[in-house]
Amino acid sequence: MRRSRDVPLLVERARAGDPRAVARLITLVESGDDLLPQVAAALAPYAGQAQVVGLTGSPGVGKSTTTNELVRALRSRGHRVGVLAIDPSSPFTGGAILGDRVRMQDHATDPGVYIRSMSSRGHLGGLSAATPQAVRVLEGAGCDVVLVETVGVGQAEVEVASLADTTLVLLAPGMGDAIQAVKAGILEIADVFVVNKADRDGADATVRDIQGNIALSERGPGEWRPQVVRTVAARGEGIDDLAAALDKHRGWLVEHDELRRRREARAAAEVEAIALGALRARIGSLRDGTELPALAARVAGGSLDPYAAAAELLAQLGA
Amino acid sequence: MRRSRDVPLLVERARAGDPRAVARLITLVESGDDLLPQVAAALAPYAGQAQVVGLTGSPGVGKSTTTNELVRALRSRGHRVGVLAIDPSSPFTGGAILGDRVRMQDHATDPGVYIRSMSSRGHLGGLSAATPQAVRVLEGAGCDVVLVETVGVGQAEVEVASLADTTLVLLAPGMGDAIQAVKAGILEIADVFVVNKADRDGADATVRDIQGNIALSERGPGEWRPQVVRTVAARGEGIDDLAAALDKHRGWLVEHDELRRRREARAAAEVEAIALGALRARIGSLRDGTELPALAARVAGGSLDPYAAAAELLAQLGA
Known part of the structure; x- marks a missing residue:
C-alpha cells in the first residue's frame, strides 16, 4: 500500500465501512507519509x-x-461513532491509558464504532498534528x-477545543483542585x-462552583451559556442528559451560524500549520547542505548578524 | 529612542559601560522591536x-x-559578569523568583555586573526567544x-544547554526526586x-547517584566527563571549586575545537529560528487579508483539501 494509485481504492473501501481500510488511512496520516496530500485530497469532499x-x-x-x-x-x-484517544507521550500515564483502552473494548465488535489511539508524538500540548486529518478519515x-x-494537561484543553465543534470538560467531586488548578481559559473553552x-x-x-463561575463570566445575549450535566458514568446515569446537551449545543451552533465560523477558523489554522510545516521542512533541508553551516560560521565568527543570515537563507529558498 | 540612527550611538554607550544603554538594548531585543535587525548588525562583531x-x-x-x-x-x-534570569511565565513561581532577585541586589551597585530578568513570554520551554540577542548585548x-x-522545568534544561558553552545543573540532597524526575536527557546536557x-x-x-549515572553513560575517549562539585552556596563554600570546574570545561572546549562547533551549531539554530519566525509572520499577515479566509472556507466546505490550500497559500507568498 505504498503506491499512490492505491489511495482512491483505500478511501473507497473506507467509505464502504472496511475497518482495516480506516485503520490504514489513519496510520498513513499519522505517519506523515508522502501520500498524505493525496489522502487529504481524496477525503476533502467528506x-x-x-x-x-x-x-x-x-x-x-x-x-x-x-x-x-x-x-x-x-x-x-443509530449514529456511527468514531473515537480518537490521544495518548500523551508521557511514559508515566501510558500504562493507565492502555488500561482504559481495554474497557473501551465493549465496542470492539460493533461495526458502527471505530476506536483509535493516537500518540501525541512530541507535539506540544498533547494533540497530534495528524488529528484533524484522522477526523476527516472517520468522517469519510x-x-x-x-x-x-485527551487528558487535560495545560495546552491540550485549548487544542482540543480548537479542533472540536463542541467541547466537554469533565470534572469529579473531591478533586476541588480541578477547579483551582485549571487555567483561566477553561470557562471559555467548555x-x-x-x-x-x-x-x-x-x-x-x-456543580455550584462551576455554575458560580459561569454566572460571573461575561457573556453577550447571543452567546452560548455552558451547560452543566451530572453523570455517574460507571452506572450509565446521566448519559442521556449528556447526549441531549450535545444535541442542544449542536442546534445552537447551526442556528447562530457558529458551526460554519468555527470550522472555517479551524481550517484556516490547519492550512497555516501545514504551510509553516512545509517551510520548516525546506529550511531543515538546507541544514544538510553547505549554505546554513557557512552562514552559521560567519555569525559565530562575528562577521554577519543572525538577521542578515536569516534573510540570506530565505533568499536561497526563493522566499 | 525610536529612530534607527540612534542604534549605533546606543551600542557605543553600551560598549563604554553605560548600564542604562545596556538595559535599553535588552529591552529593544526583548520587545522584538523593528530595530532588532539593526541592533543585531551593530552587535555582530562582539x-x-x-x-x-x-x-x-x-x-x-x-x-x-x-x-x-x-x-x-x-x-x-576581575571578570565583568552578566546575568540573565529567565522568569518562567507561570504565575505560580513568579513570587519566589522575585524574592530571589532581591537577594541578587548584593551586586546592584557593582558597575562590573549587569543583572537582568527576562520574561519567557509564552515561549515554550521557558527560554525567551530574545535570549541569544540579549547575550550578545552583554558581550557587546x-x-x-x-x-x-533558568528553572529546570522540562524543555528549559535542554534549551539552556543549547544556548550555553557550559551548562551547570544544580541539585540538592533530600530532593531525590530531582534525580528520578529528570528526563533522560539531563546527563547529556550537564x-x-x-x-x-x-x-x-x-x-x-x-553525589554517588550522579557519579554512578555518569559512570554508566557511554562516553568516547575524547569526550568531556561531567564534573561533580559540592557547594554550600549560602555560606560561599565550594564556589571556588565551581569556578575552577568552569575554567576546566572552558579549556576542554577550546582544546577540542568544541567551542567553535557548539557556537556554530547554536548560530545555525538561531538563524533557522529567525527565518522561520519571519515566514510565520508573513503567513500571519495573510490571516487578515482575504486569501487565507477564502481558502479556509473552501476547505471547510469540502471543495479543497488543506494540503492543496497550503500550497496555494505558499504560492501567494512567492515561496
Whole structure:
C-alpha cells in the first residue's frame, strides 16, 4: 500500500465501512507519509460530515468510562461513532491509558464504532498534528459523531477545543483542585461541563462552583451559556442528559451560524500549520547542505548578524 | 529612542559601560522591536566574546544563591559578569523568583555586573526567544562571563544547554526526586553537576547517584566527563571549586575545537529560528487579508483539501 494509485481504492473501501481500510488511512496520516496530500485530497469532499466532540479532563475523572457510555448512547440512536484517544507521550500515564483502552473494548465488535489511539508524538500540548486529518478519515468512513478524547494537561484543553465543534470538560467531586488548578481559559473553552461521579460527596459543591463561575463570566445575549450535566458514568446515569446537551449545543451552533465560523477558523489554522510545516521542512533541508553551516560560521565568527543570515537563507529558498 | 540612527550611538554607550544603554538594548531585543535587525548588525562583531554559562535546576535547589556567589567569585578574578534570569511565565513561581532577585541586589551597585530578568513570554520551554540577542548585548558591553539562569522545568534544561558553552545543573540532597524526575536527557546536557546544600544529610548519596549515572553513560575517549562539585552556596563554600570546574570545561572546549562547533551549531539554530519566525509572520499577515479566509472556507466546505490550500497559500507568498 505504498503506491499512490492505491489511495482512491483505500478511501473507497473506507467509505464502504472496511475497518482495516480506516485503520490504514489513519496510520498513513499519522505517519506523515508522502501520500498524505493525496489522502487529504481524496477525503476533502467528506469534510464536515460529523459532529466533532472534544472530551478533556484531568486523570481520574472518568474520561474513558464516560466516552464508553456516550458511545453506547449514540449507537442506540443509530449514529456511527468514531473515537480518537490521544495518548500523551508521557511514559508515566501510558500504562493507565492502555488500561482504559481495554474497557473501551465493549465496542470492539460493533461495526458502527471505530476506536483509535493516537500518540501525541512530541507535539506540544498533547494533540497530534495528524488529528484533524484522522477526523476527516472517520468522517469519510461515515461517522456521524467523532469523539476526540485527551487528558487535560495545560495546552491540550485549548487544542482540543480548537479542533472540536463542541467541547466537554469533565470534572469529579473531591478533586476541588480541578477547579483551582485549571487555567483561566477553561470557562471559555467548555461548552458542556460534565460533573462525573456525581453520587459522591461534594458533587453539589462542584456543580455550584462551576455554575458560580459561569454566572460571573461575561457573556453577550447571543452567546452560548455552558451547560452543566451530572453523570455517574460507571452506572450509565446521566448519559442521556449528556447526549441531549450535545444535541442542544449542536442546534445552537447551526442556528447562530457558529458551526460554519468555527470550522472555517479551524481550517484556516490547519492550512497555516501545514504551510509553516512545509517551510520548516525546506529550511531543515538546507541544514544538510553547505549554505546554513557557512552562514552559521560567519555569525559565530562575528562577521554577519543572525538577521542578515536569516534573510540570506530565505533568499536561497526563493522566499 | 525610536529612530534607527540612534542604534549605533546606543551600542557605543553600551560598549563604554553605560548600564542604562545596556538595559535599553535588552529591552529593544526583548520587545522584538523593528530595530532588532539593526541592533543585531551593530552587535555582530562582539559575538563570542564571553563564556556563556547556563545554570538550571528545580525550584528550591538554590539557583539564585549559587549565581550570586558565583558572580562574587568571578568578580574577584576581575571578570565583568552578566546575568540573565529567565522568569518562567507561570504565575505560580513568579513570587519566589522575585524574592530571589532581591537577594541578587548584593551586586546592584557593582558597575562590573549587569543583572537582568527576562520574561519567557509564552515561549515554550521557558527560554525567551530574545535570549541569544540579549547575550550578545552583554558581550557587546564587555562581559567576560554571561550566566543564564533558568528553572529546570522540562524543555528549559535542554534549551539552556543549547544556548550555553557550559551548562551547570544544580541539585540538592533530600530532593531525590530531582534525580528520578529528570528526563533522560539531563546527563547529556550537564557539563558540571553542582550538589548544593552539601552540608545536609544525603549529600553523599546524591553525589554517588550522579557519579554512578555518569559512570554508566557511554562516553568516547575524547569526550568531556561531567564534573561533580559540592557547594554550600549560602555560606560561599565550594564556589571556588565551581569556578575552577568552569575554567576546566572552558579549556576542554577550546582544546577540542568544541567551542567553535557548539557556537556554530547554536548560530545555525538561531538563524533557522529567525527565518522561520519571519515566514510565520508573513503567513500571519495573510490571516487578515482575504486569501487565507477564502481558502479556509473552501476547505471547510469540502471543495479543497488543506494540503492543496497550503500550497496555494505558499504560492501567494512567492515561496
